[in-house]
Amino acid sequence: MAYKRWIPLFLLALWLAACAPGETPALPTSTSSGPQTLTVMTHDSFAISEGVLAAFEAENNAKVQFLKAGDTGTALNKAILSKDNPLADVFYGVDNTFLSRALEEDIFEPYTSPRLGAIPDEFKLDPQSRLLPVDYGDVCLNYDQAYFAEKGIAPPSDLPDLLQPEYKGLLVVENPATSSPGLAFLLATIGTFGEQGYLDFWKELVANDVLVVNDWETAYYTEFSGSSGKGPRPIVVSYDSSPAFEVIYAASPIDEPPTAAVVSDGSCFRQVEFVGILKGVKNRPLAEKWVDFMLSEQFQGDLPLQMFVFPVSPEAKLDEAFVKHLILPEKTATVSAQEIAANRENWIKAWTEAVLR
Amino acid sequence: MNAISHRSRSALLWLPAALFLALFYFYPLGSILQASFARGQGGLLAPLGEAFGSPAIRGVVWFTFWQATLSTLLTLAFGLPGAYLLARYRFPGKSLLQALSTIPFVLPTLVVAAAFNAMLGPRGWVNLGLMELFDLAQPPVQFTYSLTAILLAHVFYNTAIVLRLVGDFWSHLDPRLSQAAQVLGASRGQTLRRITLPLIMPAIASAALLVFIFNFTSFGVILVLGGPRFATLEVEIYYQTVGLFNLPLAATLAMLQLGCTLCLTVAYTYLLRRVSRPLSLRPGAITQKRLVSWRERLFAAVYITLLLSLLVTPLVALAARSFTRLEAERGQLTQVERGFTLDFYKELGVNRRESLFYVSPATAIAVSLGYASATVLLALLLGLPASWALARHAASPISRAFDPLLMLPLGTSAVTLGLGFILALSRPPLDLRASPLLIPLAHTLVAFPFVVRSLAPALRSIRPRLGQAAAVMGAAPLQVARYIDLPLIGRAMLVAAIFAFTISLGEFGATALIARPEYPTIPLVIYRFLSQPGALNYGQALALSTILMLITAAGMLVIERFRIADVGEF
Numbered sequence: 001m002a003y004k005r006w007i008p009l010f011l012l013a014l015w016l017a018a019c020a021p022g023e024t025p026a027l028p029t030s031t032s033s034g035p036q037t038l039t040v041m042t043h044d045s046f047a048i049s050e051g052v053l054a055a056f057e058a059e060n061n062a063k064v065q066f067l068k069a070g071d072t073g074t075a076l077n078k079a080i081l082s083k084d085n086p087l088a089d090v091f092y093g094v095d096n097t098f099l100s101r102a103l104e105e106d107i108f109e110p111y112t113s114p115r116l117g118a119i120p121d122e123f124k125l126d127p128q129s130r131l132l133p134v135d136y137g138d139v140c141l142n143y144d145q146a147y148f149a150e151k152g153i154a155p156p157s158d159l160p161d162l163l164q165p166e167y168k169g170l171l172v173v174e175n176p177a178t179s180s181p182g183l184a185f186l187l188a189t190i191g192t193f194g195e196q197g198y199l200d201f202w203k204e205l206v207a208n209d210v211l212v213v214n215d216w217e218t219a220y221y222t223e224f225s226g227s228s229g230k231g232p233r234p235i236v237v238s239y240d241s242s243p244a245f246e247v248i249y250a251a252s253p254i255d256e257p258p259t260a261a262v263v264s265d266g267s268c269f270r271q272v273e274f275v276g277i278l279k280g281v282k283n284r285p286l287a288e289k290w291v292d293f294m295l296s297e298q299f300q301g302d303l304p305l306q307m308f309v310f311p312v313s314p315e316a317k318l319d320e321a322f323v324k325h326l327i328l329p330e331k332t333a334t335v336s337a338q339e340i341a342a343n344r345e346n347w348i349k350a351w352t353e354a355v356l357r
Numbered sequence: 358m359n360a361i362s363h364r365s366r367s368a369l370l371w372l373p374a375a376l377f378l379a380l381f382y383f384y385p386l387g388s389i390l391q392a393s394f395a396r397g398q399g400g401l402l403a404p405l406g407e408a409f410g411s412p413a414i415r416g417v418v419w420f421t422f423w424q425a426t427l428s429t430l431l432t433l434a435f436g437l438p439g440a441y442l443l444a445r446y447r448f449p450g451k452s453l454l455q456a457l458s459t460i461p462f463v464l465p466t467l468v469v470a471a472a473f474n475a476m477l478g479p480r481g482w483v484n485l486g487l488m489e490l491f492d493l494a495q496p497p498v499q500f501t502y503s504l505t506a507i508l509l510a511h512v513f514y515n516t517a518i519v520l521r522l523v524g525d526f527w528s529h530l531d532p533r534l535s536q537a538a539q540v541l542g543a544s545r546g547q548t549l550r551r552i553t554l555p556l557i558m559p560a561i562a563s564a565a566l567l568v569f570i571f572n573f574t575s576f577g578v579i580l581v582l583g584g585p586r587f588a589t590l591e592v593e594i595y596y597q598t599v600g601l602f603n604l605p606l607a608a609t610l611a612m613l614q615l616g617c618t619l620c621l622t623v624a625y626t627y628l629l630r631r632v633s634r635p636l637s638l639r640p641g642a643i644t645q646k647r648l649v650s651w652r653e654r655l656f657a658a659v660y661i662t663l664l665l666s667l668l669v670t671p672l673v674a675l676a677a678r679s680f681t682r683l684e685a686e687r688g689q690l691t692q693v694e695r696g697f698t699l700d701f702y703k704e705l706g707v708n709r710r711e712s713l714f715y716v717s718p719a720t721a722i723a724v725s726l727g728y729a730s731a732t733v734l735l736a737l738l739l740g741l742p743a744s745w746a747l748a749r750h751a752a753s754p755i756s757r758a759f760d761p762l763l764m765l766p767l768g769t770s771a772v773t774l775g776l777g778f779i780l781a782l783s784r785p786p787l788d789l790r791a792s793p794l795l796i797p798l799a800h801t802l803v804a805f806p807f808v809v810r811s812l813a814p815a816l817r818s819i820r821p822r823l824g825q826a827a828a829v830m831g832a833a834p835l836q837v838a839r840y841i842d843l844p845l846i847g848r849a850m851l852v853a854a855i856f857a858f859t860i861s862l863g864e865f866g867a868t869a870l871i872a873r874p875e876y877p878t879i880p881l882v883i884y885r886f887l888s889q890p891g892a893l894n895y896g897q898a899l900a901l902s903t904i905l906m907l908i909t910a911a912g913m914l915v916i917e918r919f920r921i922a923d924v925g926e927f
Contacts, residue, residue, distance in 0.1 A: 066714075074772070085783065177600050178600065213585065214580045218467070231479075249890070306710060
C-alpha cells in the first residue's frame with residue numbers, strides 16, 4: 001500500500017531530529033555540587049581560544065555558557081529588554097557608541113576590578129566602573145596597494161585628501177545608520193571637521209562620487225578592489241587591523257599585505273569595547289572572576305587573533321605575525337561618549353539628508 | 358452529519374495550530390509589543406502620530422507596497438510559463454531543473470549579491486564583455502544599488518514558489534477540459550482565459566500572496582542590493598529598533614506591517630472562496646506529454662535557457678569561484694599555481710586559531726539538517742489538520758477566523774519577533790532559554806503557511822462525492838482520510854515538505870538571534886566567514902555556500918524520492 005511508504009520518511013526525520021544538538025543534557029545549575037555556571041551575553045563577533053577558556057573554567061570550577069545575539073546593538077537591546085529577568089550574569093561588547101544607552105538603562109552593577117589599575121585612563125569611560133574597557137579597534141581608511149602602485153599616484157594620507165580630484169569615484173563607505181564602522185567613520189569626520197564642518201565635507205565627498213553601502217561586508221568584499229571580492233573601488237572604510245588579517249588569512253602565504261591603512265592623526269576613530277556585570281547576577285563572585293579574567297594578560301593576549309581587536313592592557317603580548325603588519329594611529333579623532341549620546345540620532349539624520357537625498 | 362459535530366470536529370482540527378500559534382507567535386509578539394509601548398510616554402497614539410507625521414516614513418510605506426507589487430507581478434510573469442512547462446510536459450532532466458530552480462530559496466543575501474555582482478556589477482562579466490566589444494571606457498550597465506537589482510533579486514528568490522505551487526496544481530488539471538473547449542471551437546487564447554486560468558486561480562492566488570508577503574517584508578535584498586537609498590518597513594523597523602532604540606515607533610511600524618498583511622490575507626481568503634471549485638484531479642502521468650511539435654520544443658528551449666541564465670548562472674559562478682585561486686598576490690612567498698584549488702574546502706576542516714566557536718562543516722551540516730528535519734515534521738504535523746479544516750470545514754466560523762491568521766507570522770518583522778522570543782520564552786511558564794527547540798519552532802512559523810497553502814488547494818479540490826461514497830459504504834471519517842484523501846494529496850505533501858525543508862535550511866534573521874553559538878546553521882557560519890577580512894575567509898564562505906547548495910539539491914531530490922502515491926494511483 002502506497003501509504004506505508006511514508007513510514008521511512010518519518011523514521012528518517014525522527015532519527016535526524018534525534019541527532020540534532022537538541023538532545024544535549026541540560027547544563028548543571030550552580031546549586032548542584034558540580035561546577036558553577038556563568039552565563040555571558042555577547043555579540044556575534046565574540047571569540048576565544050578553547051585553551052584560554054578551559055584554563056578559566058578549571059581554575060574556578062566553572063562552566064561558562066555564551067549567549068550570542070546578533071550585532072552589538074541587537075545584543076544590547078536584548079539585555080535591556082530582559083532586565084527584569086536577566087538572561088545572563090555578564091554582558092560583553094558594549095562599545096563607546098552604545099555606552100550611554102547601556103548606562104542610561106541602568107542594567108549594570110559597578111565593579112572596581114583590581115586589574116583596572118594597569119589599564120590606561122584614556123579607555124576608562126565610565127567613572128563608576130559599571131562598564132570596564134576590554135579592547136579597542138580603530139576604524140580607518142584602507143586602500144588597495146596594487147592600484148596606487150600601478151596608476152603611479154600616491155594614496156590619500158588623510159581625510160581632506162579624499163576631496164582631491166585624483167580620488168574621484170574611488171571611495172566606498174558604510175551607512176552610519178546601519179553599520180558600526182560606518183558610524184565610526186562619520187564620528188571620525190565629526191572629530192576632524194567639527195560639528196559645523198562635517199556636513200560640508202560630506203557634501204563635497206558626494207560631489208567627488210563617494211559610494212555608500214549599508215554594511216561592511218558589501219563595502220569590503222563587493223566594492224573594494226583590495227579584497228578577494230575584487231570590486232571596482234580601491235579605498236574603503238575598514239579597520240587598522242584589516243591589512244594584517246589579509247596576510248594571516250591569505251589564500252596562499254604572502255609576506256606583504258595587499259592593502260594598507262591610513263593612520264595619520266585624526267583619520268581614524270577608536271571603538272572601545274566594554275564588559276559589565278548585569279544587575280540581578282546570580283553568582284557575583286564568579287562574575288567578578290570573569291571580568292578580572294577578561295582583563296588578564298592571558299585573555300588580553302588571546303584577543304587580537306580571535307576578534308581582530310587590540311587589548312587595552314599594555315602588558316599583553318601580541319602575536320608576531322600580527323604585529324609585523326600593523327601600524328596603529330598615534331592620535332585618533334575624538335568625540336566623547338556624552339556627545340555621541342546627545343547627538344547620535346541628529347547627526348545620523350543630518351548625514352542622511354545631506355548624503356542620501 | 359449534524360451541525361454540532363461538524364463544528365466540534367473543525368475546532369478539533371484547528372486545535373494544534375491554534376495552540377502552536379498562541380504559544381509561539383501571539384505570546385512572544387504580544388510581550389514585545391507591550392514592552393515596547395511601555396517604554397514610550399505618549400501611549401499608543403504618540404508613536405502613531407510620529408509614524409504618519411514623518412514624510413520619510415510615509416515614503417517608506419509607499420515604496421514597500423510599490424516594490425512588492427512590481428516584484429510579485431514580475432515573478433508571476435516569469436514563473437507562470439515555467440509552471441505551465443513543468444505541469445504539462447515530461448522531459449529529461451526535469452527533476453534536476455526543479456531542484457536547481459529551488460536552490461536560490463536557501464542562499465544568504467550577501468552570497469547572492471556577490472554572485473550578481475560577478476555577473477552584472479561594474480566589473481562583472483556582462484560589463485567587461487560589453488566594454489571590450491564596443492570599446493567603452495565606462496561600464497554601460499548600471500545594475501547595483503538600483504530598483505532593477507531589487508526586482509531581479511526578488512524574482513531570483515521567489516520564482517520557485519510559483520513554479521512549485523502553481524506547477525504542481527496545474528499538473529493535476531484534467532487536460533480534457535481544455536481539449537473539449539478547443540474541440541468546441543475555442544482558440545488557444547480563449548481556452549487559457551476562460552478555462553485554464555479560472556481553474557488554476559486558487560494556486561496562482563496562493564503563490565501570489567506568498568510571494569507578495571515575502572517581498573513586502575524584504576530585508577536582506579533591500580539592504581545589500583538596494584543600498585542605503587531604499588528602505589522597506591522591515592528595514593525601517595530594524596533601524597528604529599537597533600540603530601535608534603525607538604521601540605515604540607518600531608512597534609507601531611511592526612503593527613502597521615502586520616495590519617497590511619492581515620488586510621491582504623483577508624482579501625485573499627474572500628477571493629479564494631469565490632474562485633475555488635472541486636475538480637477531479639488527474640495523475641501527472643496522464644496529464645503530461647512529451648515535447649513533440651517544434652513549437653513546444655522551441656518554447657521549452659527558450660524558457661529553460663532563460664530560467665538557467667537567471668536562476669542557475671549565479672549559482673554556477675559562485676561554485677566556480679569557490680574552486681578558483683585568483684592571480685598571484687603581491688609579496689607572494691611561494692610559487693602558486695593559479696586556477697583550480699581545493700584549499701578553501703580543506704581549510705573548512707581546520708580550526709586554525711583553536712577558537713571555541715569553530716564549527717566543522719560536518720557539524721554545521723548535521724545541525725542544519727537536524728533543524729530542517731524537525732521543521733518538516735513539525736510543520737506537516739501542524740499543517741495537515743489545519744489544511745484539512747480549511748478544505749473541509751471552510752464555511753465554519755472557526756475556519757473563517759483562522760484562515761487569515763495563519764499568514765501573519767510571514768508578515769512579522771524578524772527582529773521584533775526575535776526579541777519577542779527572547780523576552781517571552783525565557784521566563785516561566787515557558788522557559789526555553791537557549792533551548793535548541795527554539796529554532797525549529799521559529800522556522801515552523803515561517804514554513805507553516807507554506808505547508809497550508811500547498812495542501813489546502815489540493816484537499817479542497819478533492820470531490821466530496823469520493824468521501825461520501827466511501828462513507829456510504831461504511832468507512833469511518835479517519836478511514837476516508839487515510840485511504841482517499843491522503844493518497845490524493847501525496848504530491849502536495851511533497852511540495853509542502855520541500856518548502857519546509859528549504860525554508861529551514863536558508864532562514865537567517867530569526868536564527869541569528871536565537872541560535873546557540875556552538876551549534877550554528879550553515880548560513881550563520883557563512884556570515885561568520887564573510888564578516889572577517891582575508892582571502893581565506895572569503896573563499897571559505899563561498900565553499901560553504903556551495904556545500905549549502907549541494908545539500909539543498911540533494912535534500913530535495915531525496916524528498917522527491919518518497920513518492921507517496923500520485924493522484925489517482927489507488
